[in-house]
Amino acid sequence: MNEPTLEAALAAFPPDEYPSFPSAEFDQRVEAARRVMRTIELDALLVTSEANFRYMTGYILQAPVQIARPRYFVLPLAGTPCAIVPRTNVDGLEQTTWLRDIRSWVAPCPEDDGVSLVLEALQQAGSRFGRIGAEIGAEARLGMPVLDYLRLADRLGPSRFVDGEAVFGLVRMVKSPAEVDRIRRIAQIVSASFDALPQLLKIGDTEWSACRRMQLDLVLRGAHRTPHLTGVSGPGGYTNINTGPTARLFESGSVLTIDAGCCFDNYWCDFNRNFGFGAVRSEPARSYAALHAATEAGLRATRPGARTRGLFAAMAGSLSAWGAPGGTVGRMGHGIGLLAPEPPSINAADDTVLEPGMVLTLEPSLSFTVDGERRIMAHEENLVVTADGYELLSTRTPPEMPVIA
Amino acid sequence: MNEPTLEAALAAFPPDEYPSFPSAEFDQRVEAARRVMRTIELDALLVTSEANFRYMTGYILQAPVQIARPRYFVLPLAGTPCAIVPRTNVDGLEQTTWLRDIRSWVAPCPEDDGVSLVLEALQQAGSRFGRIGAEIGAEARLGMPVLDYLRLADRLGPSRFVDGEAVFGLVRMVKSPAEVDRIRRIAQIVSASFDALPQLLKIGDTEWSACRRMQLDLVLRGAHRTPHLTGVSGPGGYTNINTGPTARLFESGSVLTIDAGCCFDNYWCDFNRNFGFGAVRSEPARSYAALHAATEAGLRATRPGARTRGLFAAMAGSLSAWGAPGGTVGRMGHGIGLLAPEPPSINAADDTVLEPGMVLTLEPSLSFTVDGERRIMAHEENLVVTADGYELLSTRTPPEMPVIA
Numbered sequence: 001m002n003e004p005t006l007e008a009a010l011a012a013f014p015p016d017e018y019p020s021f022p023s024a025e026f027d028q029r030v031e032a033a034r035r036v037m038r039t040i041e042l043d044a045l046l047v048t049s050e051a052n053f054r055y056m057t058g059y060i061l062q063a064p065v066q067i068a069r070p071r072y073f074v075l076p077l078a079g080t081p082c083a084i085v086p087r088t089n090v091d092g093l094e095q096t097t098w099l100r101d102i103r104s105w106v107a108p109c110p111e112d113d114g115v116s117l118v119l120e121a122l123q124q125a126g127s128r129f130g131r132i133g134a135e136i137g138a139e140a141r142l143g144m145p146v147l148d149y150l151r152l153a154d155r156l157g158p159s160r161f162v163d164g165e166a167v168f169g170l171v172r173m174v175k176s177p178a179e180v181d182r183i184r185r186i187a188q189i190v191s192a193s194f195d196a197l198p199q200l201l202k203i204g205d206t207e208w209s210a211c212r213r214m215q216l217d218l219v220l221r222g223a224h225r226t227p228h229l230t231g232v233s234g235p236g237g238y239t240n241i242n243t244g245p246t247a248r249l250f251e252s253g254s255v256l257t258i259d260a261g262c263c264f265d266n267y268w269c270d271f272n273r274n275f276g277f278g279a280v281r282s283e284p285a286r287s288y289a290a291l292h293a294a295t296e297a298g299l300r301a302t303r304p305g306a307r308t309r310g311l312f313a314a315m316a317g318s319l320s321a322w323g324a325p326g327g328t329v330g331r332m333g334h335g336i337g338l339l340a341p342e343p344p345s346i347n348a349a350d351d352t353v354l355e356p357g358m359v360l361t362l363e364p365s366l367s368f369t370v371d372g373e374r375r376i377m378a379h380e381e382n383l384v385v386t387a388d389g390y391e392l393l394s395t396r397t398p399p400e401m402p403v404i405a
Numbered sequence: 406m407n408e409p410t411l412e413a414a415l416a417a418f419p420p421d422e423y424p425s426f427p428s429a430e431f432d433q434r435v436e437a438a439r440r441v442m443r444t445i446e447l448d449a450l451l452v453t454s455e456a457n458f459r460y461m462t463g464y465i466l467q468a469p470v471q472i473a474r475p476r477y478f479v480l481p482l483a484g485t486p487c488a489i490v491p492r493t494n495v496d497g498l499e500q501t502t503w504l505r506d507i508r509s510w511v512a513p514c515p516e517d518d519g520v521s522l523v524l525e526a527l528q529q530a531g532s533r534f535g536r537i538g539a540e541i542g543a544e545a546r547l548g549m550p551v552l553d554y555l556r557l558a559d560r561l562g563p564s565r566f567v568d569g570e571a572v573f574g575l576v577r578m579v580k581s582p583a584e585v586d587r588i589r590r591i592a593q594i595v596s597a598s599f600d601a602l603p604q605l606l607k608i609g610d611t612e613w614s615a616c617r618r619m620q621l622d623l624v625l626r627g628a629h630r631t632p633h634l635t636g637v638s639g640p641g642g643y644t645n646i647n648t649g650p651t652a653r654l655f656e657s658g659s660v661l662t663i664d665a666g667c668c669f670d671n672y673w674c675d676f677n678r679n680f681g682f683g684a685v686r687s688e689p690a691r692s693y694a695a696l697h698a699a700t701e702a703g704l705r706a707t708r709p710g711a712r713t714r715g716l717f718a719a720m721a722g723s724l725s726a727w728g729a730p731g732g733t734v735g736r737m738g739h740g741i742g743l744l745a746p747e748p749p750s751i752n753a754a755d756d757t758v759l760e761p762g763m764v765l766t767l768e769p770s771l772s773f774t775v776d777g778e779r780r781i782m783a784h785e786e787n788l789v790v791t792a793d794g795y796e797l798l799s800t801r802t803p804p805e806m807p808v809i810a
Contacts, residue, residue, distance in 0.1 A: 006621050015613030015652040061647050062633050067544045068739065068746050087735070092647035106735045108750050110543045136551035138515045139472045146541035146551060147568060163552060208420030212624075216411050219621050225632060228467050240496035242466050247420040330491070330511045334473065341473055345513050 004196075009222030013185070013264075018096035019058040020265060021178050026058060026098045030081060032171045037077050037164075042133040044125035045164050046118065047073035048143035049135050051338040052168050054266060057083060060096045068108040070144045072118050076125035084117045115148050119155055132156065133164020139343055140165040169343045173335055174357040179267060180384050183336065183359050184393045186264035187271070187382045189221045191395035194260070194273045198404050203252060203277050207231040207245035211258065218262060228261030228270075228340075236281045237368070237375030241272070250404075252278025257378065261340050268340035270361050271380035271394050276403040284377065287368045288401040290322040291379035294364035298332070302360075302383060302390040308350040315364040316348075324366040333363040336382065358385045359393070409597075414627030418590070418669075423501035424463040425670060426583055431463060431503045435486060437576045442482050442569075447538040449530035450569050451523065452478035453548035454540050456743040457573050459671060462488060465501045473513040475549045477523050481530035489522045520553050524560055537561065538569020544748055545570040574748045578740055579762040584672060585789050588741065588764050589798045591669035592676070592787045594626045596800035599665070599678045603809050608657060608682050612636040612650035616663065623667055633666030633675075633745075641686045642773070642780030646677070655809075657683025662783065666745050673745035675766050676785035676799050681808040689782065692773045693806040695727040696784035699769035703737070707765075707788060707795040713755040720769040721753075729771040738768040741787060763790045764798070 002008075019026070033056070037045060047053055048070060056073050072084040083099050086107035093102050103117050122132055134149070135142050140163075142149055153161050175183070193214055200213045211231040218226050232244035233256040241259055250256060259272040274288060297318035301311050315332045333346035336359050344352035346360065365378035382393040407413075424431070438461070442450060452458055453475060461478050477489040488504050491512035498507050508522050527537055539554070540547050545568075547554055558566050580588070598619055605618045616636040623631050637649035638661040646664055655661060664677040679693060702723035706716050720737045738751035741764050749757035751765065770783035787798040 006617060010614050010617060015611055015650065017652055018648070060649070060651075062635055066746070067546055067744065068748075068750060088645065089647060091645035095645075095648050096651075108544075108735055108752070113543070134551075136555075138518070138550055138552075139513075140550055141472055142547060142551050145543055145545055146539075146547050146554065147543075149551065150541075206420055209415050212411060212415060216621075216624050219617075219624055227630060227632060230467055240493065240500075242494060242497035243423070243500050244465070245420065246465075246501075247422055330493070330513055339472065341471070343473075345473060347513070 004217060004220040006220050009220060013222045016265065018060055019098055021058055023098045025176055025178060028176070029056060029171065030075065033075060033167050034077060036167045036170050037133065040166055041129040042131050042162070042164060042167070043077055043127055043129050043159060044122055045075040045133040045167055046122065047075065047135070049141055050143060052135065053143070055168070055172055055338055056081070057093065057097045057099055059093060061089065061092060070113060072114055072144070074118065074121040074125065079125065082121050084114050084121060113148065115151055119152055122156065122159070127159045130159045131162045132159050133167055134161045135165060135168070136161065137163035137165035139169070172337055173343060174355050175337060175359050175384070176357065179337065180357065180359060182265045182267035183269055183382065183384070186223060186262050186267060187269040187393035188395070189218065189223050189264070190260045190262050190269050190271070193217045193221055194258070195395065197258070198275065198402055201250070201275070201404050203250050203404070205250050207233055207248050207256065210256065211245040214258060214260070223262045224265060225263040227263065229258065231256060231258045233257070234375070236370030237284045237287070237377060239375060241376070241378055250277045253281060255280065255284045259380070266338055268336050268338070269382050269393065270336050270340035271382050272378060273397055274377065274379070274401055276401045278405065280401065280403055281370055283368050283370050284375065285401055287324065287366055287377045289399070290319060290324045290366060291364050291377060292397065292399050293322065294318040295362055295379050295381055298362040298364065299381070299383070299390060302354065302385060304354055304356055304385060304387065306354045308344050308346045308352040308354070309348055311362065312346050312348050312350070315362065319364060319366055324368070332365065333361045335359065336361055354385045356385050356387050359383070360385070409622060409625040411625050414625060418627045421670065423465055424503055426463055428503045430581055430583060433581070434461060434576065435480065438480060438572050439482060441572045441575050442538065445571055446534040447536050447567070447569060447572070448482055448532055448534050448564060449527055450480040450538040450572055451527065452480065452540070454546050455548060457540065458548070460573070460577055460743055461486070462498065462502045462504055464498060466494065466497060475518060477519055477549070479523065479526040479530065484530065487526050489519050489526060518553065520556055524557055527561065527564070532564040535564045536567045537564050538572055539566040540570060540573070541566065542568035542570035544574070577742055578748060578757070579760050580742060580764050580789070581762065584742065585762065585764060587670045587672035588674055588787065588789070591628060591667050591672065592674040592798035593800070594623065594628050594669070595665045595667050595674050595676070598622045598626055600800065602663070603680065603807055606655070606680070606809050608655050608809070610655050612638055612653050612661065615661065616650040619663060619665070628667045629670060630668040632668065634663065636661060636663045638662070639780070641775030642689045642692070642782060644780060646781070646783055655682045658686060660685065660689045664785070671743060673741050673743070674787050674798065675741050675745035676787050677783060678802055679782060679784070679806055681806045683810065685806065685808055686775055688773050688775050689780065690806055692729065692771055692782045694804070695724060695729045695771060696769050696782060697802065697804050698727065699723040700767055700784050700786055703767040703769065704786070704788070704795060707759065707790060709759055709761055709790060709792065711759045713749050713751045713757040713759070714753055716751050716767065717753050717755070720767065724769060724771055729773070737770065738766045740764065741766055759790045761790050761792050764788070765790070
């Protein structure tokens with residue numbers, strides 16, 4: 001395999017022209033949102049969160065957190081959608097998005113950080129139903145100060161805010177081919193990097209150096225961002241998947257997991273891989289095989305019309321058949337897209353019906369003991385639901401744990 | 406200068422042991438928060454946002470957005486602070502933080518995602534003042550669903566939620582030496598990368614390739630994350646600082662700005678640099694000199710006891726003396742730390758009194774015209790206020806714009 005080089009990545013993935021999705025795609029997003037709005041009787045939708053704002057507008061801005069300068073998008077059930085943004089964002093929205101109604105104020109302005117402009121836009125949407133959707137429900141985060149939201153709510157009459165998360169939950173859950181393409185690219189970049197990783201690691205390295213080497217490799221291969229590279233290891237296995245990378249050293253018998261949440265054009269992949277070092281104990285090796293089989297069971301269950309709880313049952317059933325106690329993490333996978341995780345959850349209760357275009361990570365996990373001490377293990381693969389089943393976006397992890405000598 | 410290599414960066418910046426700050430530092434953060442809580446009469450503080458949770462607990466977790474699994478920290482005015490987190494986070498908190506009271510639930514759990522546990526912890530804090538601080542004010546973002554927050558508010562009686570942002574605004578604004586050290590490291594890494602950048606660029610490159618090359622260089626030099634690398638260019642100047650990097654080509658006469666928000670151990674630097682290509686027009690060259698002088702004026706005004714509006718006045722006055730119309734971006738700098746931007750704002754109205762340990766970016770900007778078309782330019786430097794003035798954390802940009810032949 002050739003060494004990855006940035007120049008090869010630049011050639012393989014040339015920069016987008018903006019908007020980076022065709023404008024028909026935004027028409028479809030608006031139409032899909034309005035279909036849900038009609039069903040749940042919303043006059044308008046107030047959009048404030050980074051991911052939802054990006055989804056609706058296609059705005060190029062990278063800044064992940066702009067607490068001093070909130071950005072708003074108002075989607076009326078009928079009529080022209082509008083953005084309400086700090087003055088500094090106007091040029092950028094005009095040049096890189098499909099929006100034509102852009103209103104602005106000079107921010108920060110603690111007395112009125114866009115609130116009266118938002119109120120005006122919401123009132124212009126009318127009050128046929130008296131209901132305006134906002135990002136206030138489960139798995140939603142409001143991208144504005146709560147006191148400003150409550151001020152808006154007080155002045156909205158005769159309308160009121162209701163949970164509008166269903167709109168985004170339903171619309172964003174099904175990805176367009178162009179969105180799937182971005183997730184496929186980053187999943188393939190990360191897969192190639194995981195495949196190359198054993199050559200970069202050895203006993204005596206630290207979790208820290210392993211993750212830094214992989215980060216460099218990912219940038220060379222064309223990953224746009226590498227926000228989440230968690231490496232955790234331990235003798236015979238790890239006890240959680242969060243507490244790394246640290247200065248812990250790999251010894252013979254160590255098991256390492258690296259969980260990679262990386263982005264291409266703001267779309268995430270999210271999957272992990274497991275690696276053994278030297279003389280790997282039988283318990284983690286058997287757990288690895290059980291998880292590989294559980295993922296196979298989950299994949300076999302994945303098709304349009306199946307339910308997320310069905311996928312969970314397939315994976316949990318496979319683990320039971322191996323005699324492996326299932327994980328206590330509450331679910332075995334979730335959606336990915338402009339966020340990771342994002343809805344749906346793959347758990348025992350979630351009733352989401354799979355549709356072509358949904359992008360999921362299957363993430364079975366289990367616990368086991370080594371010399372009486374508890375260990376856990378997780379496996380992850382990313383896939384998109386297709387018309388007749390699924391397409392793996394990550395390259396399937398090998399059936400036996402890769403071991404680094 | 407030697408080529409940067411990852412191995413050199415790994416040797417220069419070995420991984421932290423956890424918690425990555427000494428436990429005395431967390432005692433000081435808790436005590437500082439309680440001093441403010443006593444002053445503004447809060448019985449407890451409810452912490453939900455990523456940055457504030459990290460600040461109070463030191464938790465290692467990287468995941469930037471975990472919408473399905475909120476994390477809570479409750480700081481009572483007296484008594485033991487506690488974290489209320491998904492079961493999957495317990496091991497990590499026990500292993501990497503100073504916390505001893507850790508309560509958990511199996512998440513996601515839409516019926517009760519930690520809400521009743523949080524209510525119990527808040528009630529245990531008592532209701533001497535009947536006031537509980539929450540992240541609901543200006544420049545705050547709540548890290549939980551608003552409907553869950555409103556449910557909590559309904560059941561809090563006899564207490565009620567009030568704006569607790571002052572606690573974090575005041576406490577986080579003044580950095581400890583260990584925090585400054587992290588910002589200094591990343592500012593120095595980014596400064597070195599900016600210094601090396603002209604050797605990596607040429608006429609005919611795109612904004613895109615320039616930013617990707619800089620990203621690679623930053624990782625080689627030891628940057629932990631490079632979340633925000635915005636490159637924008639144009640003939641004679643740029644019209645905003647948000648709409649890049651794109652496929653725009655550098656031509657003779659182009660002016661490029663790259664704004665770098667990068668992290669070391671989750672602490673941000675945030676500053677830009679400007680570069681000319683080939684035959685640079687006189688207008689951007691003069692604007693560059695005016696901004697360099699304005700930054701000097703801002704630096705001269707920076708010392709303990711000065712006010713942020715005084716820094717603004719110094720920079721705005723300098724720009725006026727050059728005959729340059731000041732920018733319309735609403736401020737000329739802000740705080741940086743676990744977020745960028747974070748309070749304070751350096752604007753005409755902000756009355757924050759500077760104290761040693763405050764870390765700021767000075768960011769004067771102006772507009773000018775080239776052949777009748779509007780252009781803008783911004784300069785940024787990062788500094789920490791010291792006992793007798795300031796220490797630059799970024800390496801001062803040269804007095805004349807670097808030009809790439």
